[in-house]
Amino acid sequence: MSFETPGPVEENWRDAVSSIEEIIEDARNGRMFILIDHEDRENEGDLVIPAQMATPEAINFMAKHGRGLICLSLPGERIDALGLPLMASQNSSRHETAFTVSIEAREGVSTGISAHDRARTVAVAIDPGKTASDIATPGHVFPLRARDGGVLVRAGHTEAAVDVARLAGLNPSGVICEIMKEDGDMARLPDLVAFAQLHNLKIGTISDLISYRRRHDNLVRVRDEQIVTSEFGGEWVMRVYTDETQGAEHIALIKGDIS
Structure with a gap:
């Protein structure tokens, strides 16, 4: 199905949603933001920051407040350059999220799980001067392989994070983390609006990103x-x-x- 047209819940909260231009500007300036996918898809919100801006403080914020799995969205060519195989050769997950084997920076980390260590792993993974020899597996960072064509091909957070970073003129990669409520349930749009207001974050939608790319990208x-x-x-x-x-x-x- 097409995820370009917002659903009724998203339309009801339209005033709380920032434009994609604003989201791109925040990304360019290293500010974290929230991206929500379609309510007929996962219906979830992720904290997102361009990977080159993923400081230990940003990783710690995601772990403390997002509570979901912290992942690194990468384009396919970078995944291939690092020699990372997919976690499952036959992906049978509901939305075919393309996890690779988990990774760790080979140098400059201790146990690999601290915010500092995960930020270090992200920095090594996106550095074009680094190769597969600079990465160890398994580890505590979970790379995701973004589909070529981005959100126009797959309307997921993986592709959206890469698309926004690219549109901002940054390394086409992003660190993402699902947002859960304190009781462990997934945060839905009304919860995400309150979360964004509490932490002074902007909310963007993947539906709007699809529309933006159709208008502005040379396809x-x-x-x-x-x-x-x-x-x-x-x-x-x-x-x-x-x-x-x-x-x-x-x-x-x-x-x-x-x-």
Whole structure:
């Protein structure tokens, strides 16, 4: 189903939701924010911060106040560069969250679980100068493999964290943590609004992020261009375009200057 259209609960709380432009600005400035997915999906809110801004203080805030699992969202090419296999070869989880094996920084940590150690592991994992030899497995940080195409392909927090960081001009990676209530139940939108007000955080929605990307991203790329000759029209320029979200190809034949 499409998750671009907000559900009725989200519409009722629209005044409490910040624009994606505001969320991107907070990300650019290293401020944590909340992203909620569609109420017909997980219907959950995650604390999110760009991974390059994930200080020990940010990790500690997530552990203390978010209470969920602290994960590191990474694009597929970085997961591959680190040589991290998926936790399960056949993913049968409800929303196909793509966990890899857990990780630890090989150097600069003690037991690996402290806020300092997890922040260190995140910093090593996203550093393009670091390789698989700088990472140990298993560990106390849980990488997630974001789908190519981001929220336009999968409307999850994993992809949303990577998309927002990229749109903010930062390393395309994010640290995320589900928000639970004190009684252990998952926080829903009314709870998340109160949580955001208490901690002075902005709330954004993945539905709005999908709409934003459809409006602003260039979703089509030129894959190939060459000159072809036809006995009926002479020389033409043939361009092959690829839809970045679906992988579909479209061919255009161009005659003359169309600029």
